[in-house]
Amino acid sequence: MFGKLDWSAIPFDQPIPLITSLLIVVVMLGVLILITLKGWWPYLWGEWITSVDHKRIGVMYCLLGIVMLIRGFADAIMMRTQQAVAINGPGYLPPDHYDQIFTAHGTIMILFGAMPLVIGIMNFLVPLQLGVRDVAFPTFNSVGFWLTASGALLVNVSLFIGEFARTGWLPYPPLSEATYTPGVGVDYYLWAVQISGVGTLITGINIVTTILKMRCPGMSYLRMPIFCWTALASCLLIVAVFPILTATLAMLTLDRYLGWHYFTNTLGGNPMMFVNLIWAWGHPEVYILVLPAFGIFSEIFPTFSGKPLFGYRSMVAATLFICIISMMVWLHHFFTMGAGAAVNTFFGISSSIIAVGTGVKVYNWIFTMYGGRVRFDTPMLWSMGFIFTFCIGGLTGVLLAIPPADFLTHNSMFLVAHFHNVIVGGVVFGVFAGIEFWFPKAFGFRLHPRWGKAAFWLAFVGFWVTFTPLYILGLEGMTRRLQHINIVAWTPWLYVSVAGVGILILGVIAQVIQLVVSIRDRDKLRDVTGDPWDGRSLEWATPSPPPFFNFAVMPNVEGEEAYWGIKLRAVETQQLSPQPDYQPIEMPVNSPVGIYTAFFAFVFGFAMIWHIWWLAILAFVAAYAGFVVFAWRDVHEFHVPAEEVARVDQARREARTALLARMAEQGALP
């Protein structure tokens, strides 16, 4: 009846996961009860859960990403402390638990932490920057988000029911085959990643189509903000490589469930094929993450330097260059396979060539500051921290791309330090910079600057105190994923690293406080103008938060940095552009199909993991039926009457007129 599922699946004998999951359940129940008591369900259901508004979906993506980032960080704390206490001893985490933790850490941080954050920012920003009202497929957008969320839910369910994979975040066969890892851990991994992978693919298709086919009038390719270019490159990579992930994991699933021989170590299976395929996805994946982060920095540097981005075209070229080359470098993840000198040479050189693109970008950001008036608000601090951190990370990255150097550092703590160096220093710093930067746009008030700066400094110092020792340990010959340490000489560095984690914890606390304080002081931090940072691209032309239709009248773009030109004219002439002729707007109606499909996708995944076949079939049929029912609806859009549009836009115009008046009063202009 219930497949492999029985009471022994609950880890009664393991206090850590048990207590954690009980706490999570209690907290979640508490939240649900609170929502019910306060009567928030209709609001949540109507405004968020069924919303097809790209801004709402973007915010939900970011929320999911932040929650999972904290979960992944908890795993990281356990890993660092376990290694520090397990010197010539067992520590507090037995191998079967420790192995799950580092697997979960990697999977969660990349696929359920960083990806939702990056995708969330793209979702929020791309239509606003392109001057349009929504993405190409708003309802699918909602489906994509909820699928990602149900994948994340599956990963967290594994904490309480069964176990997670014990194979590393990329489950290399033969270790991940049923012979060597018979439990449900790998199955949790497979279905969680597959389900969220479909969600990611939907987003990729959506944003590519949006950027290529849905820009506002006059927004030619070379007038798009750089963030849109990086989002385009990133989503092109999603479309090109996520199917590889889907295919590879499907093959592993067939091996595990049906005893096929794609990657087994017997009967003609080929484990190295998995390694090749998974990295053909895995390497572009890191560029999927980091390219939008580059885009974020490319928006922040010009804004806070008070001048346009230096070398816009070479920035575009470098972005596309990275996008293409990133698909030709995957073999550098296994130079030590012994593929021969010619192969290693090719992939070594192609990998280091990527540094040309990133190098150009770094110089362009530096020269953006040249001749500027640089303001050091929090987003700018993250950006400067990024330049420092990423340069070092790039250096060690090129080192790892040199086969003979990789022969010494492959899979070592040096490697661990390197990829945290680029992913934390690049993607996470980028996302935090982006959140600080666009938070007022999304919620209408700024984040508290003092706490934001404290959070930055703690994160920056904490990062380096944590990961510098890992570089050293790697050079000392320490390999990654050790559950306990047999070599006492490594101890001091492990202790330093734990101290760094302590600083990082303070940084996380500072960010939480920042959020709480900002919400408390939201009236003081209110952004009434819609343009708190003196921005340059079209999102700042809208009020904060923007109305659900973004733009009352679609902008007509007449050059790079569309909003900057409009704004300068307004400031100079002390008046807004003439009031436009408002037309009724058609907007997509909300739809529950996203959460409906995702619910059954979750049930389907759970049933497959536990071999509850009837439930799996039921869930599949239900999901399909839901889609057909959705396709049957007749009303896809609703009209926003012109008066409503005019009313909303009047408020915006009044705010801006008031701003101009205030500036005139202060004598800000001669």
Add this chain to the structure above:
Amino acid sequence: MSDTPLPASVETIRRVRADPRLGRRGHGSEGPAKGAGHGDTGPASKRIIVGYGFWIFLLSDIVMFSCFFAAFAVQSHATAGGPTMAQIVETPRVALETAALLLSSYTCGLSFAATNARSKLWTQVFLLATGLLGLAFVGMELQEFIGLAARGFTPQRSGMLTAFFGLVGLHGVHVSLAGLWLLTMMAQVQLKGFRPEIIHRLICFNLFWHALDIVWIGIFTIVYLMGGLT
């Protein structure tokens, strides 16, 4: 946040007034964009957007197929003492399967011609013909699989058979799901008529069906013809 709002804008205006030479940019054209196309003149129509998005999905689907092709290429000789490709290919049946699928592509095209002529009857007739040919294809493929299994040639036997069943089976699953879609579309056309969104879906369905045909040509060539010869 500085005290004056919009500090950079104000500074810029002051600076350019003081020295007008600073008012120009290095590059980038100003003024309204010239010419049409590529969205320069605003968002494309819904029909274009839907078709375009579906094209991108198709490309990603083809990438997925290419992984299974790659696996077949890697494992096509990993017979582990089991049968070789030459031993399992039955050319006449495959030729018949191919014929059915190619013909279905033709009828699928005819159905869309009928859609463009807004003829509900002929659209339905040709969609039905497409579906039946697809069914025949899937049926023959299943028969082939069952025959192989009866001889003990299951995917569990060797890496080569795994890759063979995986690739051909993936295509079969695609055709079956497309059949499900086809039935849904027929019901929608019947009950709702040629509403714009129904026509958009028919466009997508057509693209999907033809794409599956193209993938089959690849399978036919690489798996059956080239594999069968060696």
Add this chain to the structure above:
Amino acid sequence: MAVVLSALLLSGCGNGVLNPAGPVGRDDAQILIDSTLIMLAIVVPTILLAFWMAWRYRASNTKAEYLPNWDYSGRIEAVVWAIPILTIMLIGGVIWIGSYRLDPFRPLPSKTPALEVQVVSLDWKWLFIYPQQGVATVNQLVVPAGSPVHFSITSASVFNTFFVPRLGSMIYAMPGMVSQLYLQADRPQVLMGESAQFSGDGFSDMQFQVKSVTPADFAAWTQSTKAQGPMLDETAYRGLMQQSAHVTPFSYRGVDPQLFQAITTQKIEPGPGPAPQAAAHTGREAPAGGRF
């Protein structure tokens, strides 16, 4: 930066890869250090430039000129592209030459013929077979100093990586395949070897002792090994194949000469993984056998 640099220097004195004990490790480490220096020559000025630029053009510094529309300079663009391209061309040269010169499959130049050692990674220990001597060891590798050793490496279960940090280049141990690696130790000493590819619950103890000894001591060791210990035939090997961790080093006085061949061709099927549990295994996998 200074921290990283001093760390590099520090680890040079320790047991790490920057304190190599053989020619391969020395060449690897040389390349590592050389390329670090090449890149530091670019990266350090770049970082300094970034901070100088941010400081010089800070908003409060009204003395600095303000160019509100300056966004392009062909000359700077050319330099900006040229710097990384030239650096990478240099690094590319290092990659090209280094990959060929330090290809693990390439024999080391030496007057004495290379000692043959066959390496099998098992769950979770290392088996070293000396075909010329007819002996075998587990978790202990004894090699003569000053002459090259030719390792033929395979796995009888999942992936592992054979790595002796101070001797240099690591390489994968893969089931059904044989990797080749040539290493050499300069002088007699004891080194640490490990697996550098996660292979399951017992992975943390997949470390082995590497003893490089004088040729005379090596001969003596061979003789004494031949004198005692069990024989390694298929039966004994099948017993060894079962999962176990933290295995104390021991040796075999004799080896079935066909054994390695049988392992690489999988005539003896790979290790069985965790012992099958009584009923249909439940979701949670019990900790696998062996001591932890």
